[in-house]
Amino acid sequence: MIDVIKLALAGNPNAGKTTLFNSLTGSRQHVGNYPGVTVEKKEGFYRVSPDQQVRVVDLPGTYSLTAYSVEEVVARDFLIHEQPEVVINITDAANLERHLYLTCQFLELGVPVVIALNMIDVARDRGISIDVEKLSRLLDVPVVPISARSGEGVEALMQEAMTVASAGREWQEIRLSYGDDLDSALLEMTNLISANSFLTDIYPARWLALKYLESDSQIVEKGREFAELSGLRSVGEQLEKMVAVVSNHLQVTLETVPEALIADHRYGYIKSIIRQGVVSRSHDEERIYASDRIDRVVTNRVMGPLIMLAVLLGLYQFTFTYSALPVAWLEIGFGWLTRVIEHSLPPGHLRSLLTSGIIGGVGGVLGFVPLIMFMFFGIAILEDSGYLARVAFMMDRIFRIFGLHGSSVMPFILSGGIAGGCAVPGVMATRTLRSPKERMATLLTAPFMNCGAKLPVLALLIGTFFAGNQAGMMFMLTMLSWVVALLVAKLLRVTVLRGEPTPFVMELPTYRLPTFKGLAIHTWEKTWQYVRKAGTVILGVSILLWATMTFPGLSTEEEYLFDQQRQQMQAEYGGVVGSVALQEKLARLDGARAEQALQHSVAGRLGRLLEGITWMAGFDWRTNIALVGGVAAKEIVISTLGTAYSLGAVGQEADDSLSKTLAMAPNWNRVKALSLILFIMFYSPCFVTVVCIVRETGSWKWGAFSIVFNTTFAFLLATVIYQVSLALGLAG
Amino acid sequence: MSRMMLRKMLKNQSGTITAVKVAGELGRRIREMGLVPGTKVTIQGRAPLYDPVALRVMGGTLTLRNNEADLIEVEVEESSE
Known part of the structure; x- marks a missing residue:
């Protein structure tokens, strides 16, 4: 009998989660979607010993466990409903303070956690040393320094995770203090929840109370539903009233809201730990690192846009020029197959179905494959290296006018913003947008661009009726496609996709050289x-x-x-x-x-x-x-x-x-x-x-x-x- | 020592956050990225069109739109050019 342990990988975006996942599971991974949402669910297996397998689930990267985005809800629901035996929380050793914010929330939820201090080698190079033992003691959680990229420490990490998983301890949440006002409200609410078994089958009582105080929309909604179904309506109402009372009090006395105070105290707790000598730096904190030096050029007012233009043109060339050869091979292959069938079958519906219907259809699908492979490979390089975030940073001001996001630029260009692209990779490239409404507006308007398939039709009509100024006409049509796409995006954003712009608060990750393995897995998976x-x-x-x-x-x-x-x-x-x-x-x-x-x-x-x-x-x-x-x-x-x-x-x-x-x-x-x-x-x-x-x-x-x-x-x-x-x- | 909104800060100027004046989703998002009272920030630069702004926070870089930076109050050290 093979023993299967369930292990979840969780952490901030850019913590190196995917790299660790790939190095643990190799090619034995499966990509699907979480039910009902478009968030990717990646799973794979890691073999500890011949009779012990670990099912590794890669949770979406999040900064928090609130109901702020779909990713966060997915990550949190997985932890609560699937109850993994152990969670590996991947953190960036060079950015520990910020990454511990999520850790803090795992501890408050009570899941059994092992902290992986990733990129320990990068931190070392930057003169940052971390007292692992002290950190582990203060948080009361095992901590293992690793480098997911080189594989350093990964084995030790898995051993530690197995120890935690096999100990099979009960969920044990830590209790932070959020100041007198909130603490007493929290205690009162927790007691009320426990006394009535209000949703306690699913959530820990104190955690639930905390989410009520954070005005977590998903939890409040669930609370209402549950109250209605179980006849505990008065309890639900009482909880909401308690939140209102304490919110009111905080507003009057401190001019703040509970969720703000909670976040402040969490960071306060983290800072108190860091300051006990957990992190020490041998260099000045303000030292300029290589990454910042690159940014000085790459996001420079003059050089930045020029470099960006060159990079985007390069991606475009790479996708459409280099994929032309395999696309042609495929076409030749399908042409040959068509002729074989035409020679071996008499004219009629069957032959027509096979050649026009099926080969045409399958050919249509497979004809895009080289394009998609090249595009995803190119985007993976831009994304993994950290450049894509810089593009969003530079373009945001313009695209925001139209209700879009700085990251919208790439899907537009791939779709034919430079005439001759293709909307299929363009639409798929909107995955890099993390803001849902902006993403929808982008993928609905990207097909307005002049893709490579429209070009011959346009060329024929222009050549026939507007001979003499063909290039000028084509250029005007390209400009027109941009104008229409942006204006329609704006129209959608004030009508069917109405809503506040998603906050831009975003991380500019440190530049990193992408690994070939990561690029290959990424490309293969998407294709x-x-x-x-x-x-x-x-x-x-x-x-x-x-x-x-x-x-x-x-x-x-x-x-x-x-x-x-x-x-x-x-x-x-x-x-x-x-x-x-x-x-x-x-x-x-x-x-x-x-x-x-x-x-x-x-x-x-x-x-x-x-x-x-x-x-x-x-x-x-x-x-x-x-x-x-x-x-x-x-x-x-x-x-x-x-x-x-x-x-x-x-x-x-x-x-x-x-x-x-x-x-x-x-x-x-x-x-x-x-x-x-x-x-x-x-x-x-x-x-x-x-x-x-x-x-x-x-x-x-x-x-x-x-x-x-x-x-x-x-x-x-x-x-x-x-x-x-x-x-x-x-x-x- | 003087207080100002983060938007008004100059390039390379440093300061310590004293208040984040927004609730709801945006507030939550700003706070979870570490922009809470007591955090030290340095303006690293601005995008070619002066918006968004890039900040150095706890050893990493964050970006904010100007209208988001308007919600963060900072106590700055005397102008360090």
């Missing part, structure tokens, strides 16, 4: 998540889209007519198969047939139906079909337009002739082209992006929102531009 989760949905959707563009097909009579025409042509040329003229004629016939089939399909009918509205923006039914198809992937707009305009050749080689056809078409002109360009830029994101939005927000609601909202917005914009230009007589 695999994408393939596994987005992949299945996208496959289903692409089959669905294929079906709407295929069924119902031509009627038997129509099929018969086409077959007859075909035979006639072949007969005319007397069976000379190689004839170029014949091939051309046959291709034309196939094109006409494809056009008619498309007209018949659900998508075609939809296109016709939509014409009733879309004429306002100048779109005919053929354009509508192409736009509907474009929801599958923006590149499809061109090929579908090609099919709809009945060109013999379908696909890339049709571009040239499509351009000519459009230029000649009587109902096409500059105004219509401009209207279409604007619509394509801003309407519904492609389905892969929508699926990513759903994954990242955790709800289909936001996916649906982005389809409906963006399409409505794009349509209104296109209509206004079209109608105004027509009225001004610009169509000629």
Whole structure:
């Protein structure tokens, strides 16, 4: 029988939690989500001995255990509900004072804790020495100095953790003093809670009282629910009243609130411990470290923005240039597979399903994989090194105007802020934003950028109707995408995503050289998540889209007519198969047939139906079909337009002739082209992006929102531009 | 010795926090990062557009927006240029 011990890793962000987790579990880890929220849950196993395994759970990095953010709630709920046998609290030895604030809260909760003094080597280099024994004695908790990066002390840490876990002691909370007023309120409340067994099955009584005093929204809410269900309403009300009384008293006498006083006393307690000679420095505290010296240049008023621009351009180049080769290999692979199937299967629905539906769908998913891998690798470097926090620091002033956050800049750029990106990695990159509303606004507006798939469509239209100033036009459209994205973000932040800006109080972590192992694990994890989760949905959707563009097909009579025409042509040329003229004629016939089939399909009918509205923006039914198809992937707009305009050749080689056809078409002109360009830029994101939005927000609601909202917005914009230009007589 | 709001402090100036005048989420967030009365802070620099501000606190660096720095009162040592 294998004995499994549950161990939680907890600590502040930047304490080196992930590094320790990776070194403990190696590749034996599993990444999922906590139920109902988008916070990642990482688990892995660590083998102590052949018959003893430890399940290691990496809790999200937090500064506190209040209900301030989802991460904190998740971390705290895990400790309370899952009752791990031991918690390893990772702290930064060079920043001990601040990191002990969280430690303090673990001790108040009573969980069995072992403190890991991480980055002890860095602290040593900085001339900071820590009296480990004294710290351990004063806190009454085992303390082990480690360096998660080099592995120093990790074994000793695990041994200590095993000792604590196997001791299996009861939860034992420490009781800090918060001053007379709060202490007496706390005592009274604790007694009331214990006497009535108010939620004591779940929470320790004193801890619960403390959370009431801190006006912890989650706990107060739970208290109300419990009071209602268990008929203890008077107890719940009494608790809230006691908080109100003491709050009032503090307001009058000290002009403060209980939660402020509690935080002050916690830090007071920590300072009293540190000052007993736990930490001693051989250098002056104000000494300038290498990290600060880097910051002097990197966040300098002049150099800072220039360096940032170079770094972001570099990331962009890295992601889109270097991934081009593997993407091309994949395309060649899928092209080969398509040809194999075309040669081995007779024409028909099965072949079409396999080539257009399934290979198209899976190809669509896998085609993004190299892109996502490169992007996450690049971001991991920026994030792990600490540079990303500096970008947020420098850009915050501008993005805040639009209700966003300094960290919003990167997702925008990846999505096509520099024309040619992709919204899929862009949306996924919003994970680096820790503020929920700003993050939502960013990921909903990032798809407005001109991604690489929109570019060929835009290029075709610009080349046909705005020849002469193509570069200038493209630049203007790029600027326009930024303006629209930022303004829409602002609009969302004052309507559906209304709310105070999330406080910016943020840490600028010390610069660190990322480890290759960390980067590799990080990249692999994210990429695999994408393939596994987005992949299945996208496959289903692409089959669905294929079906709407295929069924119902031509009627038997129509099929018969086409077959007859075909035979006639072949007969005319007397069976000379190689004839170029014949091939051309046959291709034309196939094109006409494809056009008619498309007209018949659900998508075609939809296109016709939509014409009733879309004429306002100048779109005919053929354009509508192409736009509907474009929801599958923006590149499809061109090929579908090609099919709809009945060109013999379908696909890339049709571009040239499509351009000519459009230029000649009587109902096409500059105004219509401009209207279409604007619509394509801003309407519904492609389905892969929508699926990513759903994954990242955790709800289909936001996916649906982005389809409906963006399409409505794009349509209104296109209509206004079209109608105004027509009225001004610009169509000629 | 004089008291001023953190926002008014100059680069490289140091002081000791005397009060954090905000409750609720923002207050909680500011306090849990160690910005409580008695903590020593030094202005490390400002972003290119003068906002946010970077502070040196207990051996680490924190950033605050100016409107958040407006809520923190500091007792400064005489101007140390």
